[in-house]
Amino acid sequence: xxMQELALESAALKALGDAISExxxxxxxxxxxxxxxxxxxxxDAALPDGTKVATVFRxxxxxxxxxxxxxxxxxxxxxxxxxxxxxxxxxxxxPAYTAALLAEMTAIGSAVWADRETGEVHxxxxxxxxxxxxxxxxxxxxxxxxxxxxxxxxxGALAHLSIPQITGxxx
Numbered sequence: 001x002x003m004q005e006l007a008l009e010s011a012a013l014k015a016l017g018d019a020i021s022e023x024x025x026x027x028x029x030x031x032x033x034x035x036x037x038x039x040x041x042x043x044d045a046a047l048p049d050g051t052k053v054a055t056v057f058r059x060x061x062x063x064x065x066x067x068x069x070x071x072x073x074x075x076x077x078x079x080x081x082x083x084x085x086x087x088x089x090x091x092x093x094x095p096a097y098t099a100a101l102l103a104e105m106t107a108i109g110s111a112v113w114a115d116r117e118t119g120e121v122h123x124x125x126x127x128x129x130x131x132x133x134x135x136x137x138x139x140x141x142x143x144x145x146x147x148x149x150x151x152x153x154x155x156g157a158l159a160h161l162s163i164p165q166i167t168g169x170x171x
Contacts, residue, residue, distance in 0.1 A: 023163045028137075031056065035137055045139070047152045048160075053145035057138050061131045065105035067098065072126030080115065080122060105129065 001009075035043070035058040045054040067073045077093050078085050084097035101124070105111050111127040114120070141149075152158045 019163055032135065032137055036135065047148060048157050051148050052142055053148050054139050054141045057140065059136045059138060061133045061135060063106075063109065063129045063131050065102040065111060065127055065129050066132065067102070067126055068128045069126035073124065074126075076122070076125050080113070102127070
């Protein structure tokens, strides 16, 4: 293949890849809305002839404890566990202590801490339990799914799918 052919192929693949990527983003949003609205947690993807090619799984992030107000959190740790506060030019809570404390709060699903020595339970200011990422979904091709999709594309069985920049907006 000469350099001119490689340049054309490179440009064509870039344009097609960008078009597919843009359409994938739009379809992902629509798929997420459909999964959320329906309450479905999984859905099989099948070719028009019924051949299963993938499974779409909804993912729901688990809420975790997160420091949302570092100053309030620092004030609380200074009062209840001063050995875990390190003062230098900058005062900060030991990262290992923060991680352990947040893990404990995540495990119980509440921004509280129980002092093991006194048994006293404290609300921990500056920490909330919240989702760390948006709900999403994943697509997992079955064995042979990618190949079946490629063949269906080649034979025109997926001609009804719309990639506007490639199909000219036709569905």
